[in-house]
Amino acid sequence: MKSELLIPFHWQDYELIDSGNFEKLERFGAYVLSRPEPQAIWNKSLPETQWEQMAGAAFKKDRKNEDRGEWMLRQGMPQQWFIGYRYRGMKLRLRLGLTAFKHVGVFPEQAENWDWIYDRVQQQGAGANVLNLFAYTGGASLAARSAGAEVTHVDSVKQVISWSRENMEASGLNHIRWVVEDAMKFVRRERKRGRTYAGIILDPPAYGRGPDGEKWVLEQHINELLTECARLLAPGGFVVLNLYSMGFSALLARTAVRQLFGPVQSEQFGELYLSDRSEKALPLGVYYRGVF
Numbered sequence: 577m578k579s580e581l582l583i584p585f586h587w588q589d590y591e592l593i594d595s596g597n598f599e600k601l602e603r604f605g606a607y608v609l610s611r612p613e614p615q616a617i618w619n620k621s622l623p624e625t626q627w628e629q630m631a632g633a634a635f636k637k638d639r640k641n642e643d644r645g646e647w648m649l650r651q652g653m654p655q656q657w658f659i660g661y662r663y664r665g666m667k668l669r670l671r672l673g674l675t676a677f678k679h680v681g682v683f684p685e686q687a688e689n690w691d692w693i694y695d696r697v698q699q700q701g702a703g704a705n706v707l708n709l710f711a712y713t714g715g716a717s718l719a720a721r722s723a724g725a726e727v728t729h730v731d732s733v734k735q736v737i738s739w740s741r742e743n744m745e746a747s748g749l750n751h752i753r754w755v756v757e758d759a760m761k762f763v764r765r766e767r768k769r770g771r772t773y774a775g776i777i778l779d780p781p782a783y784g785r786g787p788d789g790e791k792w793v794l795e796q797h798i799n800e801l802l803t804e805c806a807r808l809l810a811p812g813g814f815v816v817l818n819l820y821s822m823g824f825s826a827l828l829a830r831t832a833v834r835q836l837f838g839p840v841q842s843e844q845f846g847e848l849y850l851s852d853r854s855e856k857a858l859p860l861g862v863y864y865r866g867v868f
Contacts, residue, residue: 579826580846582863584687589659592684592850593630595858596620601627604672604680605659611635611678613858621854635678647674658746661715663691666722669746670715671739681713681739685848685860686779689816690719692865696775696814697723704774707766707808709759709801710784714740714752716777716816721749725775728753730762732786758786760797763804772810778802779818794819799832806836809868817864818848826862833864841867 591603597620600613610631620627628634632653637645649655659682661668668690672680693716697704702724708717709730717729717740731737734756744752755762759780780801784792802817809815815837817829826845834840843866849859 580844581857582688582844582846582848583851583857584685584691586663586691587661587684587687589661590682590684590687592852592858594620594622594627594854595852595856599627600852600858601630602684604682605657607632607653607657609633609635609680612637615859616856618856621852621856633674635674644676645678646676649674661687661690663687663694666690666694666719667747668715668718668722669743669748670713671742671746673739682715683712683860685850686715686818688848689777689818689863689865690715693719693775693777693814693816694723696867697725700725700774700812705772706775706777707763707773708777708779709763709805710779710781711740711777712736712779714743716779717752718743718747718749720775720777721752722747726751726753728755728773730755730757730759732756732758732784732790734787756787758788758790758792760792760801760804761786761790763801763808767804767807771808773808773813774810775814775816776805776809777816778805782820794824799836802832802836806838809837812841812867814865814867818861819863820861824862826864829862829864833866837866837868839868843867 589605594601595616608630633647633649656673706720706725711729711731721727830845845864
C-alpha cells in the first residue's frame with residue numbers, strides 16, 4: 577500500500593508562478609491572476625510589487641461573506657477567455673471566466689486525472705459509458721469523450737451545464753448527455769433502472785445544494801453516495817474520486833471506496849499538487865483511482 581503525489585506534466589497554458597501568504601499567482605494562457613489559497617501557509621517568494629505588476633486581475637474577498645468577492649481588473653483584462661490542453665489524442669479548449677466565488681472554470685491539478693481517464697477509456701474501447709457526478713465545467717467529461725466514451729454529465733447548476741456545453745463545442749466534441757439534477761437522486765434512479773457504467777467519476781464539494789434545494793454535506797452523505805455508485809459500476813469498471821475538503825485524507829478515500837466496491841485490480845491514491853517557480857509544492861486535494 578503506497579500513497580502517491582501526482583502533479584500534471586502536460587500543461588502549456590497554465591503555470592503556478594508563486595504562492596504564499598494564503599494566496600497564489602497563476603498564469604492561465606496569456607493572463608495572470610492573483611487569488612486566495614487557504615493552503616499556501618508559507619511566505620511568498622516574489623515581492624508584493626511583482627505580484628501587483630504581473631496580475632491582470634486580483635480577487636478580493638467580501639468582508640461580510642468569505643465565500644464571495646470581486647475581481648479587481650487592470651486595463652485590458654477580459655472577463656472571459658480560452659485556454660487549451662493537450663494529451664495524446666485529447667485536444668481540449670476550455671473557456672475561463674472570473675466568477676464571484678474566485679473560481680475560473682478549471683482546476684488545473686485535475687489534468688493528471690484527465691490523462692488517466694483518457695488512457696483508461698482507450699483501454700476499455702470506444703463506447704464505454706462513463707458517469708461524471710458533480711461534473712462542473714466538464715474537464716473529466718471531455719477527457720472521457722475524447723477517448724470515445726459515451727458520457728453522462730451530471731451537475732445541479734444549469735449555468736454550469738451550459739458552460740460545459742461551450743467547452744465541448746469549443747473542443748470539437750459532441751453527444752455528451754447533460755443532466756441537471758442532484759447527484760444522489762440521479763444515482764438512486766439509475767440503480768432502480770438497472771443501469772451500469774464502465775467508469776464513475778466523483779468530484780463532490782464539501783457543501784452544496786441540488787436544483788430543488790437538496791442539501792449536500794460531504795462527511796454526512798459521501799458514504800451513501802458511494803454505496804449507490806458501487807451498485808452502478810460494471811465489472812472491470814473504474815472509479816475516480818476527488819476530495820477537496822481539508823481534513824479528508826487519501827487513506828480515508830481508499831478505505832471508503834474499497835469497502836463498498838469490492839476486490840480491486842489496481843489502484844492509486846494520494847494527493848494532487850502543483851509546484852510554483854520556487855518549487856514550493858501546493859497541495860490541492862486528495863484522489864483515489866481504482867479498477868474493480
